[in-house]
Amino acid sequence: MTTDHRHIGRPVPPRHHDRLVRGHGRFAADLRADGMLYAALVRSPLPHAEVTGFDATAARRDPRCALVLGPGELAARTAPIPTVWRLPGQPEDAVPVAVRTARYAGQPLGIVVADTPTAAADLAETVRLDLRPLPPVPTLADALAEGARPVVPGTGDNTAGRIRFGSPPEEVAAALSRAAVVVERAFTLPRLHHTPLETRGVLAAHDPGTGLLTVHASSQAPHAMRQDLCAVLGLRADRVRVVSSDVGGSFGSKVLLYPDEAMVCAAAVALGSAVRWTESRAENFTAAYQGRGQQATARLAVGADGRFLAFDADILADLGAYATQAGSGPAQVTGLTLQGPYRADAAAATVTGVHTTRVPTGAFRGYGMQEAAFLRERLVDETARELGLPATELRLRNLLRPDELPYTTHTGLTYDSGDYGAALRRAAALADRPRPPDAPWVRRGTAVVTAVEITAFAPTALLEAYGIAWSGWEGVRLRINHDGTVTVYAGVIAVGQGIETTLAQIAAEGLGIPLDWVRVELGDTDTAPHSDLSAQASRALTLAGGALVTAARRLADRMRQLAAAFLDTAPEKVRTRIAATAAPSSPDAVFHTPDGARIAWREVAHRGYRGWGRARPTDPIRLEESVDFDPPQLTFAHGAHAAEVAVDLGTGRTTVTGYWAVHDSGVLVNPLIAHGQIAGGIAQGLGQALTEEATVDADGLPTTRSLREYTLPASPDIPEDLVIEHTSTPSTVIPGGFKGLGEGGTILPPAAVACAVAAAVPEIAHTLTSLPLTPPRIRAALRAAGLTAEGDIR
């Protein structure tokens, strides 16, 4: 009996769930080391202030204190963190660890290390800061006001560089002049907190004997962290090892080395010992980088026939106090992806970075594409209303058809494959249902929106072209061990998304073996192939998986050749017979010939390690294949989302009553994991549509400091009618045909919900350009439109 070891496409339960549910997870706060000490940060209480004094005398005298590093000591021990993706004209190219001027409330100024976490926190409080307050610059309007104080000293204003993408201005102007209708709106996309379940955390251990610094961190990108640590601490690459332990959610907030994490590592080196820091929830709300934070004026020009002539946007990105390593990246992607899945005569965007005295912004799931989708889909929606056309009809007229692909946008992105219209029509059909009768004060509406998604963010040439000083390729090392078991090492890491399961599926299918023979080892810079971007940008499965397809094919061929040598036959005559439940050590898991000769899989592996059976003495011995995969271009996933909402005219509360998503991520390795990723992304996107906003007060101090002020969606807020379907257009550029889906679910919900609210209450449609759509905001718009709160109550 032969068993077909097909694993790709099977809804295998994610492997890590069992371990985590049983409490065997190892998150940063679970880790221990001999003689471990604990760190607490001294942070600026003010958003903008000169630090004229840092007096830690009391702390240093305390017997519980191991070390205090203030701005002076940190300046001697650290170099700034280099940036990798800059805007033309950006005034700074590094993020300092040691500072004499605080530029945001919560900025780390120093670190205290003590023998217990409580002692560290107690002693950090005793540090006397002398701060000379400087005027805060909390908003984009403040930053760009005439005479605003520059956040970066010595610069003339608060702009942090500018870039233009897409059609030349004269082409945009020409398209605008041909237009029958130009719809222009001003948009505000607020800053968001990532609020991962697990806050940040670091255990840094320095061995003074070997000089080795071992850092366990809740990080999405351990190699990038190592690279930055080497630069900051002046250490050789082979003296720093970074290990990503279990990561309890990240969403883009754990892709960079932060100054406070660098301080913990500097303290470990200074002490020659192990130091652990666990970020508190309050710190996560003030000191962890935030996402989004854009204002834009965007316009869509259409012809009388409803044909899109031009998309155009001026985007202001609130970078905060510093342009971080990737700084303006998300806003640049907003500009790059504004055109979306539509055909247009012209498309362009100008992106301007702006400094404020707020915590820096950076990557957030959807990376600029959620912002672009919101601008674009709201503009299309408003345009349809202006033209008196059904919005779905207007979209279908302008969506790129499969026969137009590959298609290169005006901003230079080449879409490889997809059927955008099919997804939109399907989502519209799913959402088309009778609406239940409602109270007189409730209005319902439905809308369908669509987007393409950059996935497999990689081609190294593309990164080079954009001036991004990271590599984009991904590597895997696939090993068959001497006992026949199989280990995958990859540079991408697990952040809860299930990558250790999907990579195992790809390896097992490629080798033709049971799934449980394969283990996947990730996250340790000592053993994992180099990876700068690792688990971000919807790239892990596509790129590591693409590499693994090739590695598995090569290793399967080598095993077959070794077996053929033993069986004294030609490799193409060798077959395998491995039962679905066989163990790798099983004598029944065999290579065999048609005439009955056989050798066990494990025996082939074992002989392989002895070096026996090679065709030529120069053939490789170790049963390992290392493959680096640098795809020729991006691959684009796409999807359409439909939302049905009920708007309470009295309270302004919007409830999502139904949600339908149709995604195309090419070949799905694991539909169960795909469903979880998309459902989670939708839930996160619904929070961003309706409740989430990181705010500051008039003095520039953060006002969302806990989950009390920052409202995340909970399970009852996610509609029971949440339907996710897939179409499948294989990628033409990734082996295996995979496309990414880590971010797709998050990209469309704000646009879908806002357009559905517009459909429910067209009287306020034109105002729905700012997120989140909180009840007070909707209520104010209703009031302005003359819809009184008591109107429908009799």
Add this chain to the structure above:
Amino acid sequence: MTAVAFAHTAPDTLDAALRALAAPGRTATPLAGGQSLVPLLTSRQVRPDVVVDLTGVPGLTGITVGPDRVRIGAMTTLRTLERHPELAAALPVLGRAAAAVAHPHIRRRATLGGSLCHAAPAAELPAVAVALGAEVVLRSLRGTRSVPADRFATGAHTTVRAPDEMATEIVFPRTTGLTHTFHELCTRGATGYPVAGVCLGLRTDGGRVRAARVVVTGCGDVPLRLPGTEARLTGRPVAGPHPGLLAALVAEAAAHGGPEDGGYRAEVAGVLLLRALADRGEGAAR
């Protein structure tokens, strides 16, 4: 973060608990269900020298339904209020308001006395206590006193309770002649924090309001009783129409100096009130 180091004492008699609260020279905080206090401790917003854990003190839990009043021990959990058949028959609004608090895990620990003493401006049970005319019994080594609920909270998270006092019992009269309901809007679905709410007490006759009690949450530092709104309702048909009632409620609440939200919470309270009236008008008509 971790709390500032504190002593923990778990007395097993009321007298020992009162002595712990009264210990001179150190600040003591009573710990009931801990659903508000523990986060305040770990975020270092509260830094007592000693935490007096009341969970082992006998005689502080239980619901006694009498002919004229209902006495509820301060350490009775919200989950108990929610699921108590006799209480549901005597004062159904208490259980329903309790059920509106957070989610079951929290209600299993949170207590009635804790909720009143924490005195969050938008909290459900302090408003219901005001609407029902409850009295909070405070004990200390100095003696016992009883404070009407509408004079118990003095501001956001502040009450008349002296540091050496603890709430032992809340007494609800059954003789108001009003029937109460509670309605609220939360920051999200059913599990969020309350934004605003209203406890409405009505005595009706022939579909008309004979007496009304209106207490709103979230519109000021403490639950606000709105006598002006009550007076406007009196004599009106329950089912309405109630022209001008919403605006009047917003104005009356604003006179107490509400939150800086452009009157949004008061408007929500008013909307909830109008809907409650429509509901009850319909019920009365059936």
